[in-house]
Amino acid sequence: MIDLVEPLLAGDRRALARLLTAIENERPGVEAALAALFSYTGRTWVIGVTGAPGTGKSSLVNALAKAYRAHGETVGILAVDPTSPFTGGAILGDRIRMRDLSGDKGVFIRSMATRGNLGGLSRAARDAIRAFDAAGFDRVLVETVGAGQSEIDIVRAAHTTLVVEAPGLGDDVQAIKAGILEIADVLVVNKADRVGVENTIRGLKTMLELGHPASRAQLMQHHGQLLPADTSSNGHNESFWLPPILRTVATDGQGIDEVLRAIDAHREHLLRTGILQLERGQIEIELHERLQAALVARFLSQIPVDSIAAIIDRVQNRAVDPQGAVNQLLALMELPKSLKVNE
Amino acid sequence: MIDLVEPLLAGDRRALARLLTAIENERPGVEAALAALFSYTGRTWVIGVTGAPGTGKSSLVNALAKAYRAHGETVGILAVDPTSPFTGGAILGDRIRMRDLSGDKGVFIRSMATRGNLGGLSRAARDAIRAFDAAGFDRVLVETVGAGQSEIDIVRAAHTTLVVEAPGLGDDVQAIKAGILEIADVLVVNKADRVGVENTIRGLKTMLELGHPASRAQLMQHHGQLLPADTSSNGHNESFWLPPILRTVATDGQGIDEVLRAIDAHREHLLRTGILQLERGQIEIELHERLQAALVARFLSQIPVDSIAAIIDRVQNRAVDPQGAVNQLLALMELPKSLKVNE
Numbered sequence: 001m002i003d004l005v006e007p008l009l010a011g012d013r014r015a016l017a018r019l020l021t022a023i024e025n026e027r028p029g030v031e032a033a034l035a036a037l038f039s040y041t042g043r044t045w046v047i048g049v050t051g052a053p054g055t056g057k058s059s060l061v062n063a064l065a066k067a068y069r070a071h072g073e074t075v076g077i078l079a080v081d082p083t084s085p086f087t088g089g090a091i092l093g094d095r096i097r098m099r100d101l102s103g104d105k106g107v108f109i110r111s112m113a114t115r116g117n118l119g120g121l122s123r124a125a126r127d128a129i130r131a132f133d134a135a136g137f138d139r140v141l142v143e144t145v146g147a148g149q150s151e152i153d154i155v156r157a158a159h160t161t162l163v164v165e166a167p168g169l170g171d172d173v174q175a176i177k178a179g180i181l182e183i184a185d186v187l188v189v190n191k192a193d194r195v196g197v198e199n200t201i202r203g204l205k206t207m208l209e210l211g212h213p214a215s216r217a218q219l220m221q222h223h224g225q226l227l228p229a230d231t232s233s234n235g236h237n238e239s240f241w242l243p244p245i246l247r248t249v250a251t252d253g254q255g256i257d258e259v260l261r262a263i264d265a266h267r268e269h270l271l272r273t274g275i276l277q278l279e280r281g282q283i284e285i286e287l288h289e290r291l292q293a294a295l296v297a298r299f300l301s302q303i304p305v306d307s308i309a310a311i312i313d314r315v316q317n318r319a320v321d322p323q324g325a326v327n328q329l330l331a332l333m334e335l336p337k338s339l340k341v342n343e
Numbered sequence: 344m345i346d347l348v349e350p351l352l353a354g355d356r357r358a359l360a361r362l363l364t365a366i367e368n369e370r371p372g373v374e375a376a377l378a379a380l381f382s383y384t385g386r387t388w389v390i391g392v393t394g395a396p397g398t399g400k401s402s403l404v405n406a407l408a409k410a411y412r413a414h415g416e417t418v419g420i421l422a423v424d425p426t427s428p429f430t431g432g433a434i435l436g437d438r439i440r441m442r443d444l445s446g447d448k449g450v451f452i453r454s455m456a457t458r459g460n461l462g463g464l465s466r467a468a469r470d471a472i473r474a475f476d477a478a479g480f481d482r483v484l485v486e487t488v489g490a491g492q493s494e495i496d497i498v499r500a501a502h503t504t505l506v507v508e509a510p511g512l513g514d515d516v517q518a519i520k521a522g523i524l525e526i527a528d529v530l531v532v533n534k535a536d537r538v539g540v541e542n543t544i545r546g547l548k549t550m551l552e553l554g555h556p557a558s559r560a561q562l563m564q565h566h567g568q569l570l571p572a573d574t575s576s577n578g579h580n581e582s583f584w585l586p587p588i589l590r591t592v593a594t595d596g597q598g599i600d601e602v603l604r605a606i607d608a609h610r611e612h613l614l615r616t617g618i619l620q621l622e623r624g625q626i627e628i629e630l631h632e633r634l635q636a637a638l639v640a641r642f643l644s645q646i647p648v649d650s651i652a653a654i655i656d657r658v659q660n661r662a663v664d665p666q667g668a669v670n671q672l673l674a675l676m677e678l679p680k681s682l683k684v685n686e
Contacts, residue, residue, distance in 0.1 A: 031666050038664035053395065054512075169397075276659070283658045283665065287651075288639070290669040295638040296631070298673070308630075315626045316619070321381035322626065323374050326633040330641070 001029030005036045008135050013108060016135045020110050023127045026120070034127055037134040044076075044133040045267055048158030049143045050183075055166040056190040059250035060259075061143045065107055067256045068139055074106040076132035076140040080125050080154055081113045108137070122153040126286065129157055157282060159275075160185045160266045162259070163243075165204060167196035184243045186262045192247035192255065204245050241269050303332055344372030348379045351478050356451060359478045363453050366470045369463070377470055380477040385622075387419075387476040388610055391501030392486045393526075398509040399533040402593035403602075404486045408450055410599045411482050417449040419475035419483040423468050423497050424456045451480070465496040469629065472500055500625060502618075503528045503609045505602070506586075508547060510539035527586045529605045535590035535598065547588050584612050645676055 001022055007015035022030045049061050058079070065075045112124060125142065132140045144154050155161045163184035187208075189200050244262050248255035270278065300308070311329060314320045320328065344365055350358035365373045392404050401422070408418045455467060468485065475483045487497050498504045506527035530551075532543050587605050591598035613621060643651075654672060657663045663671065 035664040035667055039661045042661060279659055280655060283655050286665050287655065287658070287668055287672075290665055291642065291672060292635050292639050294669055294673060295642055296635050299634065299638055312623060312626050312630065315630070316622055318382045318385060321378040322629050322633055324378055325630055326637050329630075329634060330637060 001027065001033040002036060005033055008037070008131070009040060011136060013105070016108065016131060017110075019131050020112075020128055023124050023131065024112050026124070030127070034130060037130060040134040041130045042133065044129075044137055044140050045160070045263075046129055046133075046140045046142060046158045047263060048155030048161040049141060049164060050155050050161065051164030051188075052169060054169050055164040056250055057143055057164050060162075060164055060188060060190055060248060061141050063248070063250040063253055063256045064141060064259065067253075067260055069104060069106055071260075073138040074136065075108075076135070076137035077107065077109040077143065078125060078128050078132065078140065079109070079111045079143045080121065081111070081144075108132070108135075122157070123289065125154045126157045155183060156285065159270060159278070160263050162186045162188050162263075164188045164190050165200055166191040167194040167200040185241065185266045186259065187243050187245045188248055188255075188259060189245065190248045190250050193249050197247065201245055201247075208243065208245075241266060299329075299333060303329060307332060344370065344376040345379060348376055351380070351474070352383060354479060356448070359451065359474060360453075362474050363455075363471055366467050366474065367455055369467075373470070377473060380473060383477040384473045385476070387472075387480055387483050388503070388606075389472055389476075389483045389485060389501045390606060391498030391504040391526075392484060392507060393498050393504065394507030394531075395512060397512050398507040399593050400486055400507050403505075403507055403531060403533055403591060404484050406591070406593040406596055406599045407484060407602065410596075410603055412447060412449055414603075416481040417479065418451075419478070419480035420450065420452045420486065421468060421471050421475065421483065422452070422454045422486045423464065424454070424487070451475070451478075465500070466632065468497045469500045498526060499628065502613060502621065503606050505529045505531050505606075507531045507533050508543055509534040510537045510543040528584065528609045529602065530586050530588045531591055531598075531602060532588065533591045533593050536592050540590065544588055544590075551586065551588075584609060642672075642676060646672060650675055 001019070004015040004019050004022075008019060019030075019033060021027075022033070047064070049057050049064075051057055061077060061079075065077060068075045110128065112121070112128060129140050129142065142154065142158055161183050163186075165187065166189065187204055189197060189204070191197075246255055246258050246262060248259060250256070307329070311320070311325045315322055315325050344362070347358045347362050347365075351362060362373075362376060364370075365376070390407070392400050392407075394400055404420060404422075408420060411418045453471065455464070455471060472483050472485065485497065485501055504526050506529075508530065509532065530547055532540060532547070534540075589598055589601050589605060591602060593599070650672070654663070654668045658665055658668050
């Protein structure tokens with residue numbers, strides 16, 4: 001795997017493709033390659049695109065990529081599907097829709113689906129973004145299908161997050177977007193030529209006023225109150241970036257330039273204010289996840305498999321509750337040390 | 344918190360409500376109460392209900408609860424919204440739709456939303472199911488809004504999982520359901536009085552034939568091949584339960600009895616075959632998650648906060664890659680031991 005590093009840095013697209021496949025399949029040697037690439041990352045601008053099904057995210061990503069290409073910028077596209085472990089209905093659709101980008105060497109499109117393990121996809125997505133970054137793409141567009149926690153985890157690796165909405169998707173879908181609204185840096189109402197667009201925009205404005213942290217912060221400032229630092233946020237909010245609401249018809253390019261300008265405005269805002277905190281927060285989350293995985297792996301290698309099977313039996317028979325079982329397992333690991341103390 | 348245990352076991356609904364609130368808010372003392380309740384669990388039948396937005400899951404849950412009540416069974420309903428950390432659009436809607444169940448002491452409805460931390464919601468949902476279980480409800484219906492990985496994690500705590508579909512939701516939504524199809528024990532096509540229902544059913548049949556593990560297994564058996572044991576599955580599949588596809592119009596009760604019968608058929612199937620493996624798999628996942636949390640908490644308590652801040656700095660400056668940073672942190676913990684070895 002390490003032999004891919006040099007060609008990838010030199011712009012070889014096949015090396016990039018091979019590394020991305022290795023990342024998705026968690027092949028051995030990937031870690032070493034990513035470690036070697038790491039010092040070449042941190043140059044691209046990562047744009048997350050998420051939103052409920054039916055909003056036309058893929059068409060929007062397509063249109064954004066074309067617009068960036070028209071400005072001479074190179075674009076990596078990562079289409080992530082956290083919902084489908086085994087087929088690629090949506091992914092296939094994306095590919096078809098992105099057909100008019102193919103043949104252009106300044107664009108590289110990659111789809112990625114789950115391999116079933118929890119958290120594995122957001123980790124793979126993060127590593128894939130780094131591969132694009134080291135390969136020198138000016139922009140990386142990360143599109144997620146759906147609107148749940150997994151999507152939020154994935155776009156957390158982005159610098160600027162677009163939340164896409166569309167008119168006429170029904171109440172149930174409207175409700176879904178409440179959660180992802182919090183992570184929006186730019187709100188895009190796509191399919192804006194449809195009836196009901198004014199309702200959608202009015203709804204978004206109301207939700208923004210009620211729900212967005214920056215909006216709450218601004219309201220508080222407006223009322224002359226002191227704002228408590230929000231350490232749990234990703235750094236977007238403390239500096240009062242209120243997401244603009246933009247209209248697009250992605251399929252014919254309407255409104256795309258405005259989205260590009262909003263992304264750049266958000267970028268300039270972040271570079272001026274919270275980029276370091278944003279990156280720090282992202283690194284902290286990543287180290288936490290990697291630490292978890294490493295600690296569990298090491299622990300399990302120290303405990304006999306029989307003990308684990310035995311403790312599962314005891315939980316199943318209701319002889320011990322799950323947290324009690326974990327405490328017993330932890331005590332097993334400490335046993336040698338305490339024996340020494342007793343000697 | 345521990346004082347809630349006795350009244351809860353005696354059927355006191357206020358004690359249940361208070362414990363559920365404590366679970367959702369991760370109050371201290373919850374663990375002790377849950378540990379005390381654990382030996383009274385394992386009696387209820389947990390039914391997960393999931394599916395894409397707009398399929399009418401809440402109406403279906405409502406209709407199922409009414410039908411169980413008509414058969415004299417008590418029902419706990421847990422409506423989980425993994426997408427919304429701060430508002431309850433969908434949850435509010437659910438409550439309105441479930442109005443006609445209120446006033447019946449044999450039904451208890453509870454909504455739950457995220458508190459922001461990863462994995463916290465599926466843990467809280469699992470604990471809430473246990474509270475319902477210990478409180479003696481015959482059935483627990485767990486409804487999730489949305490269709491992503493978080494929902495899959497939540498319904499993983501169920502015995503029987505219903506995946507709800509509806510005609511005319513568009514291609515994008517159709518694609519989303521591919522992932523959740525794998526976890527379906529019963530497929531329900533709700534809003535079956537709508538045009539396009541035959542298309543929806545045909546689509547589901549095709550996807551089942553192509554994609555469902557039990558279906559693949561049956562195909563293989565049909566061709567006389569030996570079936571490799573699928574240890575990664577939750578035990579549903581090895582015994583060849585192929586999900587039935589049922590039609591309902593939940594709002595006027597059409598088809599609900601058939602869903603009840605399918606749930607009972609699946610229950611009998613599981614009790615005859617894979618219930619122990621299913622439970623074992625669920626316990627294993629839970630112990631893994633709890634072990635992770637415990638190991639990280641213990642590790643962080645042993646490492647000076649300064650070292651962590653310093654290592655984040657080094658990653659941010661690209662002086663070390665994230666996995667290298669984790670390795671350095673782990674080495675910090677082992678330092679005293681290796682010093683001892685050198686003495």
